Amino acid sequence: MLDLNQVYLFVEVVRAGSFAEAARRVGMPANTIGRRVQQLESELKSRLILRSTRKLTLTAIGQTFYEQCARNIEELVLAGQQATDTHPEPSGPLRVALSADFFEILPISVFTDFLARYPGISLELVIDNAYLDLIESGVDLALRPESLLDENATRRVLRKRSMRLVASPKYLRACGTPASLDELSQYDCLLVSRSTGPQIWDLNGPEGPARVQVRSRFLASTSNPVRKAAIEGLGIAFLQDAIVKKDIEQGRLVPVLDQYRSEPSNICAVFPNHRHIRRGATIFVESIQKKLTELYKE
The missing domain is CATH 3.40.190.290 (D-Maltodextrin-Binding Protein; domain 2)
Structure with missing residues (x-):
């Protein structure tokens, strides 16, 4: 019987595009992931991934195996997340993308208070003004102007800005x-x-x-x-x-000329589509929204 952990790691390597990036996303050493994928290949008696110093390429069998497994593995992971998220104290890594401008607006107490309240969570901030693909970059949520969002994006309005x-x-x-x-x-x-x-x-x-x-x-x-x-x-x-x-x-x-302002627009928290929204992410958004409401009352 195949080891589902090995299959999961194989799928994560393909999605991440490299062993190093998959290691960062799942919090496991790259050489451990490489060894587990090799064990999977031994079980299947087929090479799945062609490795080189510059890129990672799937074999034909690897591509077929990935297409057959990826959706089922995602459903298993989501089921596990949902079961874990029923626990009263969320835990695990939380990766948040935001622009440098939005980081300047947020008081550091947003982060320190959140981490103090939830000691099981580790927080990584991706501060970048460039547009990020949330799924490809492994981000749990991003803080963005509504004008930059796809109309079908899963979002929550944080506050108006002008x-x-x-x-x-x-x-x-x-x-x-x-x-x-x-x-x-x-x-x-x-x-x-x-x-x-x-x-x-x-x-x-x-x-x-x-x-x-x-x-x-x-x-x-x-x-x-x-x-x-x-x-x-x-x-x-x-x-x-x-x-x-x-x-x-x-x-x-x-x-100056204070009768003139920009048209008000929304700042939103946006979540990756087609992914279970983790409880830690929603609690983090609630913390930000509460702090912004306190600081910037009209």
């Missing part, structure tokens, strides 16, 4: 305060962007949606460098409310 124009008092004393959106083109604007081409800010004001093209001598791919540049007096920035909330309260930044 953006506003801000600048330091020092910059406004030196350069003046714009009286209208049209005047923004005369000011240094600080951009969160990966593109050096023409930059457009989309805003919503008393007269409805408005678009304005701005110029900049400073741009960055994430918000925090732009926030710091604004505090130092380099120009006017267009940033999320939550990112500049404390700076406005403490006088480091002041609103």
Whole structure:
């Protein structure tokens, strides 16, 4: 009789694309996984995987075996997860993907309180602004703007976000305060962007949606460098409310043309499709939602 643990490891190696990545996902040494897959091949008396230093390739028999086993193994794993998740204390690794900007918004107490409350969980944060395939990257949940989600994604809305124009008092004393959106083109604007081409800010004001093209001598791919540049007096920035909330309260930044904001959008927790949502992931999302509600009440 085949060892189902060996079959499971074989399926994980194929899904991960390498023994090293499969080892990281399942928390087992790569050489142990390699030995277990070799034992499976011995039981089947067939080579399943062709190994090289650069890539992993399935044999024809390996491809057929994977297609026959993958779905059944997934159902067995999900059944095991569901049985485990009925335990009152969740445990195991939890892998969460989020952008650098969202990490800046979240207080570190979100993570420390969660880990203190659930000592059986180990938390891995994947901080990356690039779009990740959640299933391929082995992520249990991701925190993303709703605008980046597939319409069929399994999601939970965490909070609304909007953006506003801000600048330091020092910059406004030196350069003046714009009286209208049209005047923004005369000011240094600080951009969160990966593109050096023409930059457009989309805003919503008393007269409805408005678009304005701005110029900049400073741009960055994430918000925090732009926030710091604004505090130092380099120009006017267009940033999320939550990112500049404390700076406005403490006088480091002041609103500019505050009747204009971005169209509100949702920040969501999104879960991989076709996978059982682990209890630890849902509890983590609840912790974040509660903390955000406390910190950013309108």
